[in-house]
Amino acid sequence: MEVDSQEQLQRKQSTYLSLDENFEIQKEVYRGQQYSQIYFARLHMMRTLLYSLVPNWKSHLPVCTVLELEEGKECIIVGTLYKHMKLKPCILDEYSKERSVAPLIKPHNFMHQDDYLVLEDESGRVKLGGTKLSPSVYVTGVVVALHGKETSAGAFFVEDVLEAGLPPQIERPLKSREDKYVVFVSGLSIGSSSSNPLQFQLLVDHITGHLGDEEEQGLAAEIVHLVIVGNSVEISHGLLNGQNLASKDQSRLSEPFKELDILLTQIAASLPLDIMPGSSDPANFALPQQPLNRCLFPGSATYNTFRSCTNPHCFELDSIRFLGTSGQNIDDLTKYSEAKDKLDFLERTLRWRHLAPTAPNTLGCYPFTDRDPFLIDSCPDVYFVGNQEKYETRLLKGLEGQLVRLICIPRFCETGVAVVLNMRNLECHALTFGTQISS
């Protein structure tokens, strides 16, 4: 048996193109604007799009604004949905006179059967009636076209809904590709009590080819990219309570980063890596989250394979478009609407052509004035979300031939599962790492 074989395994490579420019806010200037600007930009872009789709849908009906509605006149209106929710937390509850002694219990989901939808545009708003539009599916911030008529009660009875649908997808060249893999991992939570450093070390060793025989190393050599989808560190809340830290505690603050940097250096020395911020990472709170500062990664940032990216993150590998977030948008949808599984939420955001429709209503967002960066113009080939409970995946087919791989990436610290995608055929499988030694 030869210990060192003569030939060296070369890792496959792919061309990378970053499309995060839309999510960067360095050039933005805050002039005291409010969120009405981003809602206007969203409504304008989506309305222009929906107006172009309405003739194919129902060409015989007139299109009017909310104020132009007349009783009994059947027409189409386009606007932003607003969902009135009874259980949605309101700042005024703190000042309510009937405050009970017991603390307010925060439910995981704020839905109630009395929730109703309202359609709004610049001219006015109208309450929506009828059963076609289910308040449990829609959330505030979605722009749709509605066909219906105004009732005597002043509400708008909805007969049909038109969503924007999946955006057009750029045709990918059909040349026969070789197997090239992209690995997604999320929720490392280094620094938390539940994270197991051995598990992540196993993942790193596997990807860099330090594990297994030649065949296994050959498989690892086909991994071209690693994406870390948010929540890489977790700083214990006791250190973040606002009080001054003693000097011995200050080193505890930076320990998770040191540990992460050591592991990322091993990865960056071997293959290109993207790291996205998540809700527990030291990045800004509001979406779009800006890239983690390179000074947090003194070892790995020196490599040109290390890339700190925004959340949401959009990039192309060998002209295959990837788009994904660290989970805040889907988690917010989970709180304010319901679906069979998380992949349904992913599908809905694609059909609404908006990554985070609940921003800025219930999800923190930067007050853009001239654009809404979360609008999806071009359909991605791979659409992922991180920090979910379990690994789920589905291949979504659109009406115009679009093909999207939807992926829910589970939290690594809880499940030990990373996701591997084959760029040749968009097939996905899970990579599970266990450190239990069974007796």
Add this chain to the structure above:
Amino acid sequence: MATTSKNMNVFYRQKKNSSASTGKKSTKSPSPKHAATFGSDITQPPALVCHGGSLDLKDDFDEQEQVLRQFDMNMAYGPCVGITRLDRWERAQRMGLNPPKEIESLLRGGKVKLESLFDGRV
């Protein structure tokens, strides 16, 4: 302040007690000069205006400002609060809303207020 009682008169305007003559009818005194009442000519009594001296009655009714205010209030170009007029015009241009070119030349001319009419008031 220590003053002698002799000088107290300077602090109080001495009023003569009007003779309580029964027959005399006191004529109604004309409305005080600086009252903001119906008959008064002055719209802004000095006491109520705290602007440091100059009354800016002119600028509000400037024709150019009126045109710009109409631009501010036009719903088609989106909300005007929190964005400068030029930025709003450029945004409308980029979105393909075809805002009138005269507004742009007015704003770049330099003699007009660059902020919307709600600036600083909301």
